[in-house]
Amino acid sequence: MRSAIIVFPGSNCDRDAQVALREITGHEPEMVWHKSGKLPDRLDLVMVPGGFSYGDYLRCGAIAANSPIISTLREHAQRGGYVLGICNGFQVLCETGLLPGALIRNASLHFACKPQPLRISARDSAFTRSYGDTDNILIPIAHHDGNYVADEATLDRLEGEGLVAFRYIGNPNGSARDIAGVLSDNGRILGMMPHPERAIGGHEGGDHGRALFDSLLSSL
Amino acid sequence: MTDTSALLAPLLAIQDQDDAAGHGINEEEWARLTKRLGRAPNLVELGIYSVMWSEHCSYKSSRRHLSKFPTQNARVIQGPGENAGVIDIGDGQAAIFKMESHNHPSYIEPYQGAATGVGGILRDVFTMGARPIALVNALRFGAPEHPKTRSLVAGVVAGIGGYGNCVGVPTVAGETEFDAGYNGNILVNAMAIGLADQDKIFYARGATPGNPIFYVGSKTGRDGIHGATMASAEFSEGEEDNRPTVQVGDPFTEKLLIEACLELMATDAIQAIQDMGAAGLTSSSVEMADKGGIGIDMDLDKVPQRERGMSAYEIMLSESQERMLMVLKPGKVETAKAIFDKYDLDAEVIGMTTDTGHMVLRQFGEIVCDIPVPPLAEDAPNYDRPWTSPPERQPLAADAWKIDQDPLDILMQLMGCPDMASKRWIWEQYDRHVMGDTLDSSQSMGDAALIRVHGTSKALAVSSDCTPRYVSADPFEGGKQAVAESYRNLSAVGATPVAITDNLNFGNPEKPATMGYIVRAIEGMAEACRTLDYPVVSGNVSLYNETDGQAIPPTPVVGGVGLVEDFQKVVGLGGARSGDRLILVGETAGHLGASLFARQILALNNDQLGPPPPVDLLLEKKTADFVRHLIVGGLVNAAHDVSDGGLACAAVEMALASHLGLDLGQHSLPDLFGEDQARFILSVSESQFAQFPEHDALKIVGTFTTPDGPFGVNGKSMPLEDLRRAHEEWMPNYMAGVDAS
Numbered sequence: 001m002r003s004a005i006i007v008f009p010g011s012n013c014d015r016d017a018q019v020a021l022r023e024i025t026g027h028e029p030e031m032v033w034h035k036s037g038k039l040p041d042r043l044d045l046v047m048v049p050g051g052f053s054y055g056d057y058l059r060c061g062a063i064a065a066n067s068p069i070i071s072t073l074r075e076h077a078q079r080g081g082y083v084l085g086i087c088n089g090f091q092v093l094c095e096t097g098l099l100p101g102a103l104i105r106n107a108s109l110h111f112a113c114k115p116q117p118l119r120i121s122a123r124d125s126a127f128t129r130s131y132g133d134t135d136n137i138l139i140p141i142a143h144h145d146g147n148y149v150a151d152e153a154t155l156d157r158l159e160g161e162g163l164v165a166f167r168y169i170g171n172p173n174g175s176a177r178d179i180a181g182v183l184s185d186n187g188r189i190l191g192m193m194p195h196p197e198r199a200i201g202g203h204e205g206g207d208h209g210r211a212l213f214d215s216l217l218s219s220l
Numbered sequence: 221m222t223d224t225s226a227l228l229a230p231l232l233a234i235q236d237q238d239d240a241a242g243h244g245i246n247e248e249e250w251a252r253l254t255k256r257l258g259r260a261p262n263l264v265e266l267g268i269y270s271v272m273w274s275e276h277c278s279y280k281s282s283r284r285h286l287s288k289f290p291t292q293n294a295r296v297i298q299g300p301g302e303n304a305g306v307i308d309i310g311d312g313q314a315a316i317f318k319m320e321s322h323n324h325p326s327y328i329e330p331y332q333g334a335a336t337g338v339g340g341i342l343r344d345v346f347t348m349g350a351r352p353i354a355l356v357n358a359l360r361f362g363a364p365e366h367p368k369t370r371s372l373v374a375g376v377v378a379g380i381g382g383y384g385n386c387v388g389v390p391t392v393a394g395e396t397e398f399d400a401g402y403n404g405n406i407l408v409n410a411m412a413i414g415l416a417d418q419d420k421i422f423y424a425r426g427a428t429p430g431n432p433i434f435y436v437g438s439k440t441g442r443d444g445i446h447g448a449t450m451a452s453a454e455f456s457e458g459e460e461d462n463r464p465t466v467q468v469g470d471p472f473t474e475k476l477l478i479e480a481c482l483e484l485m486a487t488d489a490i491q492a493i494q495d496m497g498a499a500g501l502t503s504s505s506v507e508m509a510d511k512g513g514i515g516i517d518m519d520l521d522k523v524p525q526r527e528r529g530m531s532a533y534e535i536m537l538s539e540s541q542e543r544m545l546m547v548l549k550p551g552k553v554e555t556a557k558a559i560f561d562k563y564d565l566d567a568e569v570i571g572m573t574t575d576t577g578h579m580v581l582r583q584f585g586e587i588v589c590d591i592p593v594p595p596l597a598e599d600a601p602n603y604d605r606p607w608t609s610p611p612e613r614q615p616l617a618a619d620a621w622k623i624d625q626d627p628l629d630i631l632m633q634l635m636g637c638p639d640m641a642s643k644r645w646i647w648e649q650y651d652r653h654v655m656g657d658t659l660d661s662s663q664s665m666g667d668a669a670l671i672r673v674h675g676t677s678k679a680l681a682v683s684s685d686c687t688p689r690y691v692s693a694d695p696f697e698g699g700k701q702a703v704a705e706s707y708r709n710l711s712a713v714g715a716t717p718v719a720i721t722d723n724l725n726f727g728n729p730e731k732p733a734t735m736g737y738i739v740r741a742i743e744g745m746a747e748a749c750r751t752l753d754y755p756v757v758s759g760n761v762s763l764y765n766e767t768d769g770q771a772i773p774p775t776p777v778v779g780g781v782g783l784v785e786d787f788q789k790v791v792g793l794g795g796a797r798s799g800d801r802l803i804l805v806g807e808t809a810g811h812l813g814a815s816l817f818a819r820q821i822l823a824l825n826n827d828q829l830g831p832p833p834p835v836d837l838l839l840e841k842k843t844a845d846f847v848r849h850l851i852v853g854g855l856v857n858a859a860h861d862v863s864d865g866g867l868a869c870a871a872v873e874m875a876l877a878s879h880l881g882l883d884l885g886q887h888s889l890p891d892l893f894g895e896d897q898a899r900f901i902l903s904v905s906e907s908q909f910a911q912f913p914e915h916d917a918l919k920i921v922g923t924f925t926t927p928d929g930p931f932g933v934n935g936k937s938m939p940l941e942d943l944r945r946a947h948e949e950w951m952p953n954y955m956a957g958v959d960a961s
Contacts, residue, residue, distance in 0.1 A: 009472070009475075009476055009563065009564070010386070010472050010475055010476075012386075012387070012388025012475065012654055013388070013654060015655065015656070016654065016655065016656040019656055020656075033562075035562070050654075051388060052385075052386040052388075052471070052472060052475070054472065055386065055470070055471070055472025055473075056386070056472075057472070110378075110648075110649050111381050111382075111385055111648075111649045111650075111651070112648055112649070113385075113647075113648055113649070113650060113651050113652055113653065114648050114663070115663075140653050142385070142651040142652075142653060142654065144385070195653070197656070198653045198654075198656055200656075202659075202672075203653075203656060203657060203658055203659055203672065204652070204653060204658045204659060204660060204661055204663065204664070205653050205656075205658075
């Protein structure tokens, strides 16, 4: 698997993502500093990591979505490449329009970090098929702005077309219809607030995130 | 165009003793200053002396007592005196750590005060070349019913989270307590731990003459001027007007500064480095010059400035955050500038080191300061403040505990009291998992957090400890206890305790009674550190924690760091299994003096509470070593130290964390709730127990039953979930303003 991780100023889960890709896929991802302006050629996967790109100033993900590197991310997406945006990465993907909807402040108004039960909604996606017939998983969350919103028509369409990847069990942030992660129309872009890269085993996050990366590997 | 002559005139004006008094310099210090200088200082020079000789920077009231601490053992690489302490963790790696207070700013402006406390302690650690890997905080607030407490808790917690979460360092452990004694003066102590290679550690010392002085990070503004002086005086009501002396933090810039500094440190460009913390550019430049035995010559017009028309006085005393000062090796300026340019951070050469031994500052082409460096640091006052021995308390009456209350009722009250209640509301607002190496954080309810040393089988254990109830009752025993509990907490997860950082929070040292607590607590801590081979490698002293003449309870906080060689061999609270025996290790005398039981259940106050439990340090060491060997040997499923609330509360905590019912058998109230020291509880199977080595103080005190089964003691039982609810509900109800009563 050829993969790259975009590093924005303020990204802070870039190393977590790097370790997860290295350990599970066996391939070293390329770390691409946002100023380099372009992604390497012929990538299978681009990860947009969690963190606080540009300090969350203006609006989470809004400044990163206008970084020069985004144009090559779009090209990768248009070629049908896989994209995984986690936490701040999900916010960036929504800001770029590669995924529908937006993420606003948690309903509690507090940052929330805890193990979060999720229901797998899209069973046969490129990101979830290795979960088999597992219904529920536990993945850590850590965000202040994870409250997913979209207009009713968009929400209906996402649900109708099976593009809701994960739902919260016990909604921690007020997200519409308990949505924790959504897929693009072609099923190749996933944005999610929970952190599967922090759940690859051997630490407090558990290991329920491994199958997500296994799924991607088997989808190639 | 700024009129420079109008700015310069007041800066160059010669100051007198009244001006000095306005800067917190007393008569004796003024005499010393003018004698050393051979003349009266101008305004810039006076400002520099005043911050360097402030309590905050000079430790003038505590220095002679701090020297009583042992500071070395086989693993210490750097003890006190640098930005942070350094210990050897094997394989050429080092752990670098320190704790520091931000009490006064946090009371005035809780969000920014707490946030910049986190920022400052992170800089102390990465200044030395370490990547920060964990944050810990020790918080003390006023009584829950005090009208300001709720908003202070909300602001401080949001500030700690807002900074730590953004900068991407996990906040893994902490402690939070409430007491009316902190009503007008809360405590916010933050600790950072970093990881470095031993051959890549950077110091403030080592600068030589003729090299560029390099300023990096945020621009200098007018915020935080005289913060160090504010932290060196008592508060009075209405002091919130000091708000302009509280700095504003920008964790985004800090994150970039960490990455840029570590990238530069990987090249061979830096000779000496110091962060700009308290007293900003003044103390950072003086420290590097003094430790290098050199002079400095800086052109303040080159300092990146946030606003126009700033004077030399303001530039030198500003405490604007996220700034670093370094002395570069010859020919490295371009290398360094390229790295900071990558991160869009300001970076300027603002002067040169010299061989004059003088600090020379220029603004608008004029020399605005020319003073010898050594007196600023070395000749700072070093007082032997008079002190009186704290009074001894009478023991509790022998039958004080004979009350007609069921142990289960008492447990419900204790598990839900503010100091024991779960602080989930707090730690769920902290990112505990970023960096991917958190093995155990606050969410495990364990005695210490565990952070894996990235890419190895090793881990660091860390905890923060102090029992102000005990220190108030007897500072010598209380000081010993804070260190001993830290040692116990690290041992309870299977770690070998290595060294501590301390944060000594007390009232006004000019009052002999308060000074007595400072002296005796330090002496108690020092004795514990010596006996346990658990030295102090860094720390911070915060004095003048008083409002309107009322001192806080004496609070010497201990941040302990221990080493785990193989993280597969650690245990926590949650590992008990059905059928396991609960084993109590250590001697129980039923000591209820200064206990949580005496305060919460018997409703005793102050002197009525009696003396704290005595601490037998040799027994502490023997017991902790015994438990650690059992854990590493795989003979324990869960372990917990016995502290606040005694055996009964420790047992409830283990049952809650393990989601198992527990039958605790039959015990007297003193045996259930006494806080005798040097004790642990262990959950072990019959076969594990059969393999235990000989020990003269082991007792089977209970049996774990079924998943989420009842908790029973003295023949009665109650649903475990009731205890969980009492434990979990207090804090969220309190913060939501729900009246639980």
